[in-house]
Amino acid sequence: MSVLELRGLTKSFGGVHAVRDVSFSIGKGEFLAMIGPNGAGKSTCFNMINGQLAPDSGEILVEGRNIAGLAPRDIWRLGVGRTFQVAATFGSMTVIENVQVALISHARETYRLWRPAASHHRARALELLAQVNMQDAADRPSRELAYGDVKRVELAIALANDPKLLLMDEPTAGMGAGERHGLIELVKRLVVERGISVLFTEHSMDVVFAFADRIIVLARGRLIADGNAATIRDNAQVREVYFGTGKTFAGAAP
């Protein structure tokens, strides 16, 4: 069974068909990139999978269970982690406390009133921070971190519920080229080690073609291509939506 399967997912805003009849699936341990020009419907698609938007029609199956329309926190409980396009932490907490809050929630201990939160799951939180190389910053206020480090901490938080599926909305947005490859390598390593499936959107094509196992392309709300890097590179329709065919200008030439 696929970890995630979309069947005929559709969403419109007023008269705009943001996502039309999109279907695809992700296998276990697959690193799947979703690309497409601006306005293709990537974010809408993403926000339906993570529960921020309810689809008009279609199914979103996580290991066979339809999650369409569930609240984000319920989807998280089913083992779907996510990171945000603009990374941020809980600014009034230290780095490790950020991870601890997620672990506490995962253990369903949110409503406990007595034992200090700092003593909950500290060892496990340090382990997660070590995986993203942030263990040395554990007790620093998280709001003091550089942006690249915030991205790493966010990844550690997203791993707190041992997700089987990780949704990453433009994981490298706002990062420099060197940092970008570092982060994606780290994610790729974790995916391989833990057998997590990842769906990510990305604007930087070098990252996509270098790391993704498979690529799907959206344009104007429709899925137009699905395949490995070589297939996508040679797909005429993909070239057209990204670069245009040039036919429009042919007749105008003097």
Place this chain on the structure above:
Amino acid sequence: MTLNAFLFQILNGLSSASGLFLIAAGLSLIFGVTRIVNLAHGSLYMLGTYIAYTFATKIGGVTGFWGGIIATALIVGLLGALIEIVLLRRIYRAPELFQLLATFALVLVINDAALWLWGPADLLGPRAPGFRGAVEILGRRLPTYDLFLIVIGPLVLLALHLTLTRTRFGRLIRAATQDREMVGALGVNQAVLFTSVFALGAALAGLGGALQIAREPANLATDLIALGDAFVVVVVGGMGSIPGAYLAAVIIAEVRALCVGIGTVDFGFVTINFSKFTLVAEFLVMAIVLIVRPFGLLGKAQGAVRSIAEPEEPIRPATPMLKALGVVVLVGLLCLPLLAQGSPYLLVLGIDVLIAVIFATSLHFIMGPGGMHSFGHAAYFGLGAYGAALLVKWLALPMGVALIAAPLLALCGALLFGWFAVRLSGVYLAMLTLAFAQIVWAAVFQWEGFTGGSNGVIGVWPPAPFDKSWAYFLLTLVLAVAAVLLLRRFLFAPFGYAMRAGRDSPLRAEAIGIDVKRVHWLAFGVAGLVCGIGGGLFAFAKGSISPETIHINRSIDGLVMVLLGGVQTLTGPIAGASVFAVLHDTVMRQTEYWRALMGAIILLLVLTFPQGIVGAFASLWRKAGGRL
């Protein structure tokens, strides 16, 4: 009720709706452009009634009355422009909590100014020249002035609508309401725009007040009553929507009029006097609207609330030094009864301070770590105080039971109101909590047979041995220390972290499985519970209580205490409450114009001391290299 009587009540409701609309429209307009909720809007309305009264009686006749009303609107509009230029311009970039407090300071100052200028007595204006009679409609006599008022509401609505859609000024207002940064970037002089919008809103409030003089006397309590009404209307209609304000004004006024019209109904098994339930009905309307449309009937969802306040330091467990300091203070307080043998007043002051500490700490619990700026915390204090006092009065229950029941009653109130409040954020939450508190206040005030109305409840004295002030002081001390430590414990526990996670980033908190609304709702309940302890203690400490206990002034006092200490620190509310209570009991009692003094203190605090006492002390300390 016959059909005719029903239709007549509808007409009655329409005439009251105009007044509600005028004040709510101004409030809405000002908020739309400047993003400031002008708490002094009710005060401008009140000034309108007083100024128009002066014109109508000093000049008299048609000129004095009708000319006076026009002149009043202009004068109040000018006053609004002055307020905008002198005060609000300095605080547009401040956190909204500070903006709300600054405008509340104006409420206090204007109220004392009116007291000084016009005295404490109610002043009833003359009847309107040209509209002295009544016409017979549906077999009843309706004053022609009421008919005039029915017409004036839609007229002003039409005028505003035309201004907003057909003039350059109106286009600028609508543009600024949508995106004021962009309007600024396009080269529009924002200063002039903001000033003129504030003046227009103020003039509408002044006009609304002035038109009332032929119906109701000018009264010093009008400011907050009008403000509470305007909030209900704006919340129901939708912030920033002028047609919404009119629609909501009509709905609220009709609901009120119909409740009064229905009067006492005998259902056979039970007799209900509906005219006592105007406030409950209003509350129900508001509740239903908020459930169905959280941003009001014609309102739009608000953008994320931006806060320009400095981000917070992570909370740390108490350092040995802080613990030692706590022990020293505690020992000092335990010795107070011995020190106070010469001056029993010291113990009274001590009890006041401790109750203030409970009040402020419980408010800080939801306001700081929860990020919910409640402007109606006095409701839970009042529920506790009245709960305790009424149990003693009606059921003659012992103090122990009353002191346990008080927080439970407050908890119920907090859970009820909190359920609605946590669905909103920012200024909406502030307005809703304030409106709830006003409703509790008015219910206590109106339900005379049960609560004693404005006289309150008297003879609530503690039994022996607590009739000795030293014993009662120790009881208060034990409960206050327990309350403070308990709330602190909660903040360090997973629950407190979940609460802060929900405040720091609701989206992210939900994405890690936290039910933010539920967490904040329960926090609201906890704060209400603890606040109720303070209320119960207050009732027995004073021996009598009055609606003053729930008054909006007490809610604001709480906010000032927390801000005085510093909202971002855990010890802040304790220090703030202590300083405030001592100031209140010593300095404020020296003058009749304590409101103005209080207003001046708030303005000073907001403009010069935004971190509070403990916050300022802590940053000095950090600069010196220490850690607190």
